[in-house]
Amino acid sequence: MLKSGGHVDLIGAYMPKMREADDDVARRAGRIFVDTRNGCEGSGDVAEPLSRGQITRVQIVAGLFDLWQGKHSSRASDGEITMFKNVGGGHLDLFTARHLLPVGRHYSVTISHKRTVPGGQIGGKCRPA
Structure with a gap:
């Protein structure tokens, strides 16, 4: 059960039809972070909820470089659910x-x-x- 303030790391599915979480996880996440924006739609965990309108590109807040550089905060509130999707960048x-x-x-x-x-x-x- 995904609780308020939870964080989900998705690191295994790297192809458009592969999934680690259902649309509800992505939909409930206030902020979605990806390792790289390049190719993030190549992962089913991002592509499928986007195509069904469960999430918007606005929810994909930042890549790791921006997050590490302090350009984006990790959470807007203590109760916000966040999601990180590793899309498999060689970096x-x-x-x-x-x-x-x-x-x-x-x-x-x-x-x-x-x-x-x-x-x-x-x-x-x-x-x-």
């Missing part, structure tokens, strides 16, 4: 790598990767300085 992978690389260097972690590509395998090792 989150970069944020994670940017955070983990110094950690790996601090602990002298060896970073290895191997991947299969057409025509053979590419492998490599990287030992951060």
